[in-house]
Amino acid sequence: MADEIRRLSDDLARDPSSLVFMPLADALRRAGQFDVALRVALRGLDRHPYVADAHDVLARIHADRGDLERAADEWEMALRLDPSHGQARLGLGFIDYRRGDFESAERRLSAATDSDGGVATALSHVRSALAARSGGSVPAGSPSHALLQPTSPPIPEFPAPDLSRARQLFSPVLDDTDQTALLVDGDGLVLAGSHVDATGSDVSEIVAAELAGVSGEAERAMRHLGLGAWTSLLVEADGAVIAMTPAPLGSLVVVAASRETPVGLVRLLLDRALTRARDWLARVA
Amino acid sequence: MRTPYAELLTVLARHRGVLGSFVVSERDGIAVDSNVQIGVQAEAVAALAASLHRKARLACGAAGGGKVTFLRLDAERGGICAAGRDDLVLVTISESRANIGLLRVEMMRAAKALT
Numbered sequence: 001m002a003d004e005i006r007r008l009s010d011d012l013a014r015d016p017s018s019l020v021f022m023p024l025a026d027a028l029r030r031a032g033q034f035d036v037a038l039r040v041a042l043r044g045l046d047r048h049p050y051v052a053d054a055h056d057v058l059a060r061i062h063a064d065r066g067d068l069e070r071a072a073d074e075w076e077m078a079l080r081l082d083p084s085h086g087q088a089r090l091g092l093g094f095i096d097y098r099r100g101d102f103e104s105a106e107r108r109l110s111a112a113t114d115s116d117g118g119v120a121t122a123l124s125h126v127r128s129a130l131a132a133r134s135g136g137s138v139p140a141g142s143p144s145h146a147l148l149q150p151t152s153p154p155i156p157e158f159p160a161p162d163l164s165r166a167r168q169l170f171s172p173v174l175d176d177t178d179q180t181a182l183l184v185d186g187d188g189l190v191l192a193g194s195h196v197d198a199t200g201s202d203v204s205e206i207v208a209a210e211l212a213g214v215s216g217e218a219e220r221a222m223r224h225l226g227l228g229a230w231t232s233l234l235v236e237a238d239g240a241v242i243a244m245t246p247a248p249l250g251s252l253v254v255v256a257a258s259r260e261t262p263v264g265l266v267r268l269l270l271d272r273a274l275t276r277a278r279d280w281l282a283r284v285a
Numbered sequence: 286m287r288t289p290y291a292e293l294l295t296v297l298a299r300h301r302g303v304l305g306s307f308v309v310s311e312r313d314g315i316a317v318d319s320n321v322q323i324g325v326q327a328e329a330v331a332a333l334a335a336s337l338h339r340k341a342r343l344a345c346g347a348a349g350g351g352k353v354t355f356l357r358l359d360a361e362r363g364g365i366c367a368a369g370r371d372d373l374v375l376v377t378i379s380e381s382r383a384n385i386g387l388l389r390v391e392m393m394r395a396a397k398a399l400t
Contacts, residue, residue: 221337
């Protein structure tokens, strides 16, 4: 996978206007590097806004990040550009299924052609889900029956998002590619999230290490001043705005956005990230 | 002894809700000059503010965010603002009623003159 990404990156560097950004973004997505994949896909779409497959790739990235709304937008765009785009129908069917709208999922998948990989199987699963919900029986031993058992994995033919991965904890609350979020423990170790710098390198560990002890010092400063508990620390720099706030178990939620992002929006982002971190810590702690 | 920072510290201290301001060395946390209300523990807070500024600077550098221009620590009833240049950091302590926007502009302008 790493070799494939390197090769595709080299190809794209040689010809930035080529369509190689699509397989590169998809390879990055499959490797779990969602932030970089998103950046590559968006840059490619700037040059090729009318390529349906490019919107399909972007939709898959959004779906894997857990942002089903944006994924649906992109798949719908792909369908507008190419009404016969089977993967877009499959994706929209996946979203309907995830939302529990099995009827719509069935309609969408029924409209897809037989040559679209996975459509027939997905349609079979959706119909099984419909039958199960309406009280109908699902034949024991059939693939659909197995998939509906409580211990079964979600329908494997769909690009199911994996929200259990801590690195992607904040992906659903981040609005664009210039935003990152980290959850750092009191010792400066990364608990969740990631921070990728402008070159695409993951610098989460270094940033977290530099922030070790911030919470304690902020708390001591406020104690000396008698101004109550500290609520947030906002840092404006030449190229970024970084905000942090105390989180449960002595941890720290840190969000970063480009310098152009309004400070108020960064604070809003921090609130959303904190809510997500609290929920996550409550489950894993 | 009057330092070159006395006047700017006086100007900052006149802002609504400002409890004090000081110039501190980021390297060792020692206050170079201060103008604070009675009861404010300037030395301890200066050292902590300098340390916070240093950590923020290092974290920003690691994150590829560039040089820190302004820092704001908010608490329930007020907070600390800091703006640095080289080794010196200008810090203000304020209550919640302070106009942070105005203070920020004033501090960033003043920080450019720190030498």
